Amino acid sequence: MTIQRSFAALAAFCAPLISMAAGDAARGAEVFRACAACHSLVAGEHRTGPSLAAVYGRRVGTADGFQRYSEALRQSAVVWNEQALDAWLRDPAAFIPGNAMAFRGLPDARARSDLIAYLRAVSEGKVAAPRTPGLPDLKAVDPGQRVSAIRHCGDTYHVTLGEGRSYPFWEFNLRFKTDSSAQGPRKGEPVLVGAGMGGDRAQIVFAAPREISAFIRNTCQ
Ligand code: HEC
Structure with missing residues (x-):
């Protein structure tokens, strides 16, 4: 077997594993409902938690204009890649003790990898950020x-x-x-x-x- 052929065989063998590990962004959009009460995916739109518009690849605690980070997040050097997000979403309190996110975690590994694929796709501009169900415009009330x-x-x-x-x-x-x-x-x-x-x-x-x-x-x- 030539080297090229054995690489091809290896790639064919790994392809299903890789696509599974990468997660399904469309399903991840559904999982994101668990986050939407506190997070928007629109840049600069902060709620209880910071906007997650460009979270993938960014250092923790650095969303522009978010004023309510805990000391724990501000002092952490984590960068939000695949592994860090997986550990955070599995058990936030264990991954960065003392953080202020009132969320227990997602025990389902598949749901986490789908969600991470979705956050990444939004961060990289491959999927449009959904408009957040708006807060009411209080200048336009009856x-x-x-x-x-x-x-x-x-x-x-x-x-x-x-x-x-x-x-x-x-x-x-x-x-x-x-x-x-x-x-x-x-x-x-x-x-x-x-x-x-x-x-x-x-x-x-x-x-x-x-x-x-x-x-x-x-x-x-
Ligand atoms: C009850 C509100 C709430 C829910 C639900 C919630 N979060 Fe958070 N999230 C926060 C808060 C508040 C922070 C900031 C925590 C801190 O400073 O310690 C945060 C921080 C984060 C961060 C770090 C952001 C940064 O700028 O470094 C990520 C990533 C994150 N959340 C993802 C998620 C995802 C994905 C979900 C859904 C599975 C989720 N969160 C659910 C409130 C929430």
């Missing part, structure tokens, strides 16, 4: 969702909406949040979202933290 006044009396917030009606909430059921992104509300125009008028829980989103207490009047009438 005027009836805009909050025009908030009054606190006893254990109750009375929230007046744009159409003029006032709704009472038990103070423990109303959350105040801020959204400083482009999708956030306009300055001075907080928005009621969530359960809305029918539900007993809701959240009011402001453009900036300083608006919150400035907006709330402490009065019983």
Whole structure:
């Protein structure tokens, strides 16, 4: 057997193994649903976790503009290749102890290799990043969702909406949040979202933290 022929034979023998190890990006896109609550694949779009747009081949803890990395990730020298991603996704807490990703891991080796193939294909521009199910655009809400006044009396917030009606909430059921992104509300125009008028829980989103207490009047009438 010539050297070329034995190489060809070896390649033919290994081909199925290699394609199995490489994973199936299309199936990986399905596996990514387990990640999508916290990660976007759009560059610069950070959620609970950093954008994974170009994660493959990049050093850990270096997604541009993500401000919430743990010390553990910032100090690690790992580069996200096949092996590192596999170890991280199998058991994040064991691979980089002290990290802040609230995810137990994927025990299924096949699911991990499919997912890694997908992350790699997106990073290399071979597969388009899916658009993330958008957060609502709070500048474009219905005027009836805009909050025009908030009054606190006893254990109750009375929230007046744009159409003029006032709704009472038990103070423990109303959350105040801020959204400083482009999708956030306009300055001075907080928005009621969530359960809305029918539900007993809701959240009011402001453009900036300083608006919150400035907006709330402490009065019983
Ligand atoms: C509950 C939210 C959450 C889920 C679910 C989650 N992650 Fe994360 N992920 C994070 C957070 C937060 C960080 C940053 C952790 C830190 O700084 O310690 C992170 C970090 C990462 C990193 C390192 C990124 C970098 O810039 O170095 C990778 C890779 C990653 N996650 C992949 C995944 C994948 C793939 C899945 C799905 C199997 C997933 N994560 C599921 C929240 C999550």
